[in-house]
């Protein structure tokens with residue numbers, strides 16, 4: 363059963379209750395200049411999709427096709443990642459502009475502190491502002507491969523909170539930040555991680571998007587802990603439907619997320635068979651989305667890995683109720 367009030371923002375299709383009557387208002391086609399804070403404040407769960415910039419024009423065309431396939435699910439916004447070390451600076455900016463211009467979907471540009479001083483960072487922000495992009499997900503970035511410590515570029519920022527503060531002081535963007543229901547891997551304790559998260563919010567982050575996780579109790583515990591230290595902004599769960607066993611093991615090893623034992627055992631019992639893994643992964647993601655929305659999550663941010671199939675299947679199931 364679709365939770366009451368659920369809406370697929372940004373389009374004209376109405377969600378219907380089980381008796382066929384509309385249960386939401388719709389907002390119509392949104393321009394690309396809506397702040398995500400306003401989307402989340404609209405009160406209905408906001409679904410968003412994350413993409414990474416492909417390396418070549420063929421990949422961009424395929425990605426635009428993926429965006430088109432996901433568009434009927436009326437994303438509140440889509441976001442585009444910023445490659446490790448700032449490696450996709452040009453591609454990210456171009457893609458955000460192109461998706462916004464070609465689809466009218468609200469966009470969020472990721473931006474990291476990696477490999478750039480204040481001047482280069484300001485140049486990217488100037489370009490995003492000039493293109494009418496209203497939303498930035500401000501991140502620190504990971505240390506380069508092989509390194510364990512993040513070293514800022516000369517004249518650059520050491521923590522995401524510094525980047526957030528710089529944006530807040532100089533630009534009108536709506537600013538999102540990242541957070542970690544199972545703790546950021548570099549943080550010595552959850553308490554310290556939360557302390558720094560509160561600094562990021564105090565610096566100007568208006569929305570937080572979580573790292574992927576597979577056990578909703580981690581999300582709800584984290585939200586309670588964040589509220590207890592005075593973090594009162596929306597905390598949007600980030601979800602990745604599992605479609606590939608070795609890939610999810612690699613990702614979780616990198617970001618410190620835990621695959622619950624039962625889920626891992628079921629995935630391993632498939633021997634890695636792609637269809638069976640996707641069946642289990644999608645079914646798990648559907649359960650997670652239902653539980654998160656029922657528990658009051660303000661939306662779901664899907665890490666799509668530039669593919670539409672798994673996310674579509676999850677959202678189809680949620681629509682069916």
Ligand SMILES: Cc1cc2nc3c(=O)[nH]c(=O)nc-3n(C[C@H](O)[C@H](O)[C@H](O)COP(=O)(O)OP(=O)(O)OC[C@H]3O[C@@H](n4cnc5c(N)ncnc54)[C@H](O)[C@@H]3O)c2cc1C
Pocket residue numbers: 442443444445446447472473474500501502503504505520521522523540541546547548549554555556558559562571572573574600
């Ligand atoms: C939704 C989402 C999207 C992402 N998108 C991208 C992307 O597009 N490109 C990319 O490269 N990476 C991306 N990442 C990964 C992110 O860059 C890494 O997780 C990175 O290691 C931390 O980034 P952060 O912004 O959370 O950093 P921060 O908020 O700066 O935190 C990093 C660490 O520093 C600690 N810390 C913060 N402030 C202080 C302080 N004052 N003193 C001491 N310690 C402190 C924190 O506790 C934490 O352990 C994304 C992550 C998420 C969850």
